[in-house]
Amino acid sequence: MRRRVRLTVNGAAHDREVEPRLTLADFLRHELGLTGTHLGCEHGVCGACTVLVDGHTARGCLMLAVQADGTEIRTVEGLAARDGTLHVLQQSFHEHHGLQCGFCTPGMLMTLVEFLTETPDPSEVELREALSGNLCRCTGYHGIVKAALDAAAKLRKMGARP
């Protein structure tokens, strides 16, 4: 039994037939080839698979592709500009050593896109709380927090949303 899924990912429309049990993360990764969304625990804790569904974060491992029918999805592949210019968050992560192995990074970035949209001027405590659903084993979060605070400041200065 397969079900039809029509959705938009990073602005591109897709129309596929999928098994109802296929997770959104596996759909993005293996059906669409968007392997930037990673799977670290497949039980909704590590946050590596975080993507935006209609602007809100969702665990790609806990959501089925069929549930995303009719939605607009944004993944890490959709952050940089078409000419390759890095998104403010990506650039800040680069400048502040906010990543090491890079496996948790896409989930961190997508979580921050939502958070900084809702909270443009966060305190460090608020920021750490917002990131508490994304695990990183490499950085000790130091570079990530610095990068996110810096990105927030840059976005405010630009008057832009992430």
Add this chain to the structure above:
Amino acid sequence: MSAVIGQPVLRIEDRALLTGKGRYIDDIPLDGALHAAFVRSAHPHALIKRLDAGAARSVAGVHAVLTLDDIAPVMARRRMTRVARTGKPKDSMWPFALSDGEVAFVGEPVAIVLADSRYIAEDAAALVAVDYEPLPSIADLRKCLEPDAPKVRRELASNVIATYKVEYGDVEAAFRAAAHVFREAIPQHRGGAHPIEGRGILVENRRSDGRFNIWMSTQKVHDTHQLFCELLDLDENDVRVVAADVGGGFGPKLLVYPEDIAVLAAAKLTGRSVKWIEDRREHFLGAVQERDQIWDMEIAVDKEGRIQALRGKLLHDQGAYALQDINLPYNSATSVAGPYIVPALFMEVVIAQTNKGPVSSVRGAGYPQAAFAMERLMDLVATKLGLDRAELRRRNLIPPEKMPYEKPLKARSGEPILYDSGDYPACQAQVLAAAGWEDFPARQQAALQDGRYIGIGLANAVKGTGRGPFESGLVRVAASGRVSVFTGAAAMGQGLATALAQITADQLGVKPEDVTVVAGDTATVPLGLGGFASRQLITAGSSVLLAGQAVAAKARKLASAMLEAAEADLEFVGGAVRVVGTDRTVGLGDLARALRGAPGYAFPEGIEPGLEASAAFRTDPLAYSNTSHVAEVEVDILTGQVRVVRYLAIQDVGRRVNPLIVDGQVQGGIVHGISNALFERMGYDEAGQPTTTTFADYLLPSAAEVPMLETLYRESPSPLNPLGAKGVGEVGTIPAAPAVISAVEDALKPFGVRISETPILPERLFALIQQGRRAGRG
């Protein structure tokens, strides 16, 4: 010599990883590959009476369900074994690629299922009916030593794998003469590595030419290649092992596992390509962990608190099997004295098997436990003698004038343990000053007035880094002018490519971003050891430095002839060699082209073909990094919850090639150690059934649980390598747990709480606080 060595160069790895273009093992597309899932033991110890795969095989999309008997015909031997024969082989320590009919831990692979998708493979694995006859099992490290304890496998006469002593000096005399002797039992637990990416392997079976291309999430490719060829009876020329982008290592990916062998054997047997991606539950069950070590320790001190001798027994839980030589307890026992002068030492080591998953190194590899034992003893002595904890340590630290300082012990290489450089007391003093150690008691008193329990703690450590004997490094300039570096070292997030690119860039006058680094591909360099023991900057970095210098010498010589200028008048700039003070240049690409030769034409005289050079910097002695940490915590006495409010660490990791990367390594290491103190416990019940197999049961700290980390540095260049470097990858982890526990104990002084274990989870701490209250304190 240096334009970019020593600079906080932004990482060349980042762009791909930030934009979702990394190529981790599960991202590599391979049409037609079958997906593997494993049937795993549900019992800590059992015999397999019968295995019925009929239902599983009948599932549409299932291609095979294989047991050891099925894959054995394509294997050289049924049981795994080590490659490096550095000790006495002991077959009973090693697992089989799939169970031989007796399982010894929950999660041990029993059968492999191959299917069109992972979903179908998992469906089918669940349908394999295994009829187990449970056998008595043992999970407790102390109890497994009892004579009538169940044996981990039936073939064992005892659960004890090995016992040995590590000793020097006259310990007996020192204890007899000591002013004070203190004793402490120190049970320790470290838990798993948990890189956010699990293990994984992709075997491409190229039936067209009989070759196997293998991608893995691995910390070493060459040893893996060797082991695959030996166990699967494959021609070395037919196998290529490539490390994918690795989503964190921290130890477990240094090993070749039964699953890897089973996947390769299945590919060989079926003629298909096969892929296996570990999920988190499998990582909890089957990836190596560090688990329990129990230290029963005695310390003898004079009346000023100067250490006279250490004596103790170290029990090490190895789990059901070993996947490499068991080196952790040796690391632990030989490093316990740490940065202190200990005139006499006696350690008895007992290594035992239990019905739990296999054990091997996790970031720190036995050093964190040694530091924890030593630092808890230091706090015990300070408390008993009424001395300031920092002052007691200062009296015992090895002073700089004694450097280099030889411990009368040998490292695994047989080399003496020789601390090569550093000023330990200065490091401690500097971090204490930065932390406001002297003023803390006043702050603590004030907080107590407000009903807040804050505490400060410190811990010191040393770490032997740069384990040899070598790492490979090859630097090549192509006719395009592109500079490439090849090495057997492994990139797993540390920024290896950036560091090696910096080193190369400095030799050849190019920018780091113009250097391509290929790490972990058996097709590029014939030898390599990989990533472990904080070794790669020292070993691979030095090899690449030497190779880069050799390439520069060749380029200089050829350019001298081509530009008709003295070598001394040449400089490397912008990808070319230039006559100083002129605009006469020749590009590195042109030099490379000349050294490629042209059929029948003249070749530059006195220069070897190819603008390339390889080097393998040979090293045996370890370069010793040292570090001093100070933690400040607040304890909620109503819940037992600990909040780390401030954390400082100073380290001397020699010359820093890239301070940005070094800082990242230190920060990540510290949080791993904080986590070992306060969060991580891999639970098993008495039988050996795991009780924590998700991140909901087994806690890793998130950003909300840790503060900003204040890092300080001193640089004593190591005399042992041309970079002057010391390793950093594990250094931050080692004293972090004892620093945190020292602070927690300090915060709970009013309750007389004494903590000699790790981790200390809230429920346990709450119980200790209650004990103190019942005793009328607080």
